[in-house]
Amino acid sequence: MTDIIKLTAAEIAAKIAAGELTAVEVTEAHLARIDAIDEKVHAFLHIDREGALAQARAVDAKRAAGQQLGPLAGVPLALKDIFTTEGIPTTVGSKILEGWIPPYDATVTRKLKEADVVILGKTNMDEFAMGSSTENSAYGPTGNPWDLTRIPGGSGGGSSAALASYEAPLAIGTDTGGSIRQPAAVTGTVGVKPTYGGVSRYGMVAFSSSLDQGGPCARTVLDAALLHEVIAGHDPLDSTSIDAPVPPVVEAARNGSVAGMRVGVVRQFRGEGYQAGVIQRFDESVELLKALGAEIVELDCPSFDLALSAYYLIAPSECSSNLARFDAMRYGLRVGDDGTKSAEEVTALTREAGFGDEVKRRIILGTYALSSGYYDAYYGSAQKVRTLIKQDFDKAFEQVDVIVSPTTPTTAFPIGERADDPMAMYLADLCTIPTNLAGNAAMSLPCGLAPEDNLPVGLQIIAPAMKDDRLYKVGAAVEAAFVEKWGHPLLEEAPSL
């Protein structure tokens, strides 16, 4: 039954609940797909065949016993290798954690297990989530299923590629500057960065604590909403977690509509560096929103021009501190411990060997930005920009319900093209970063193929903090309209692997 892998998460859950499919069949179908193509795609760093099948068998047993199943029971999922999994390796794409087996589950991992979601394995990523192409993984790059010579986005390229290649109907990503949304955009899938604090960060290996946010990835808006509901909610183990009810995302996804809504278009999200085909598909999306009954409002958010600069001070500063713990003393890689060297020397040798270039670049940048005498000029100023960006968003949301933009300025670029040009790489996150700095919610969903390269373009929808449901309401309406227009989901146009 090869069609199993093409099913949405909602369809799989319904068929399992109805007894038309068993969770084991579903899991085996996806494991077979991984066996068949992952050598080419390289979406996974670790496949937990036994664990996945055991979880699937448990779901089938529950159903046989007449127990109530959750809305995603038995649905397979690809988990970004940044979430700790008890007894299963967690590398964060880095050599420095090679072989580390966490003794505890992240809150997201625990919630997935409790919801009877079947975790197939851990997906590839840029080392410590630093990158926009997954080329910074210490374990080799991941291919974009639309064109395996191109990047699947990053840092969560493994998760987006797993979805686009039908290795899994659901995936989890993390978004510090766009690491869920940009991969979704360039692979023609759906990705959501929830409001900061909406999904617990406990057990999510930290890159930049004040920006990191876990979120759902899927092939449809409804699937993303179902997953969002499973992983979101207050967690006493994460002090920054929001202590409020999860916004009604599933209800919103089932009732897509933009009629009467005011939708903002930000002047700063276009211009130099934007691919013509990306702008074309974005403009068509705005026309579509108008046709669906939305009112379009032009917005000016001047501080957004400073977002990238502020981000590249705040994120490296926090990472320089967060990554200090990798010192070879307690876990992970240890280099040079031959009995003649001091602990200090072993730490230095281990960090030299264990971290990749981009990670080192950011640690150095952040260490410098936090140094006495430079703090005010760099970290301090960046925090002020952050406040300005929040204020610009606040003003904007006084006028509009949501904002739309391209998710990323270009379609998927060839592997290797920007590897030696960090600035060019950083520009991929131009449209996604302001949301991380302000802490509000955003989604990327497919809005067509760029005419010049036939590669997916992402439409970004941005909502105010705690109004994540608006993403789904608008996203579901846009998705339905596009599918009707195209006659099928965009992914159907991807070449078969």
Place this chain on the structure above:
Amino acid sequence: MTVTELVSYEAALAGYDPVMGLEVHVELGTRTKMFCGCSTELGAEPNSQTCPICLGLPGSLPVVNSIGVESAIKIGLALNCEIAEWCRFARKNYFYPDMPKNFQTSQYDEPIAFNGYLDVQLEDGEIFRVEIERAHMEEDTGKSTHVGGATGRIHGASHSLLDYNRAGIPLIEIVTKPIEGAGERAPEVAKAYVAELRELIKALGVSEARMDKGQMRCDVNLSLRRHGVEKFGTRSETKNVNSLRSVERAARFEIQRHAAVLESGGTIVQETRHFHEEDGSTTSGRIKDNAEDYRYFPEPDLVPVAPSREWVEELRAGLPELPRLHRKRLREEWGISEHDMQSILNAGAVDLIVATTDAGAPADQARKWWMGELSRNANESGRALDELPISPAQVARVTALVASGDLNDKLARQVIEGVLAGEGDPDTVVDKRGLKVVSDDGALGTAVEEAIASNAAIADKIRGGKVAAVGALVGAVMKATRGQADAARVKELILEKLGVSEG
């Protein structure tokens, strides 16, 4: 390392004024650690009280212990500080293997409490006000044991053992403003301040504040400046001075050392120094030119601490009587001198004596036992008074037995000795050792007759009117009964036998 020739204390003070800054770390007695649920119990198997959070495992996050915050506010209030309406934790970044995250979660420019003072009483009763700069919350580090070297320090060690049980235990760091104007009494002020702070912390019930167990640790910063000069000199930071006596000695030593360096035309290096209990000296540690950069920034994993004014006032209303005032009241009640009270404080005996009187003992008796016999025993066995295996209630029981005439002083000492030796409570020791005072006339009569018979000359003197000589006969009876006789009754019996009545 060059040994510095010290100048005499008097000579040092003749030329310079000492300026001190005292930094005291107090381990709070919370049941769990500052940012996780691990136990804070001391003495467990190494690394048995750890979890992903206090080990700083990838992905783990801290959550603030609200009792820790409450304790910090109580300390701040008791030190007459302002309490921040809003403050944050900060990360202090530096690498050290006993610090799991390689940053310490602390507070930087937004301490929970600031701008206070503590009045301390010196030996002669004078009150000296020590200004408090701040009190802030932070976490303790783990503990390194350096193995294979001669000194126990990292230098020369072959390897180190790490125990993270202590990592994450809540600490309050209390920092004074520069203490000026104490002159020759600076070391005494330092000691009195730390002693007073210890009593305060204990009275608040936020920590046992035992210096011998590292629950309270003091760094003594000291500099000298010439008389009449405003600008402070360069300071040294003597780390981990861990007893009251050591605080005084360290300050005194540094005054003499600084003066020696300055007098010989040298300059003081800003550095940390190690204190040596054996001879009261300090030696050079780490150079600290202001280049040390901890790259502080607000801890993004924690939300700000914003204690409501209502809560702060509630805590203020619940503060216990300040130890100094409490002692003043006790001193008046007991009718003793400032000096005696100071000795009791220094011995750590205030609470024990109060508890003993609460258990029914007369105050003078309670003082006598704790400051006499028991202090001696503590000194000899190298233990703190409250570590002795005897409770205030047991001491009170002994004083009751003395008051009822069941024991005399000498027997009472033996009972105390028995209790300390683990023979049981006072009544059990009395029974087991057969230590009852003998006042039974029949049993005493024989001994009295024997004493009179073998001391005929003295007996005659007494018959002749020299009643004062009876002491010698009483002594003989006491000796014969191995101290168990009731001396007053013995005297009565002897006089009766000799037909003499007391003048």
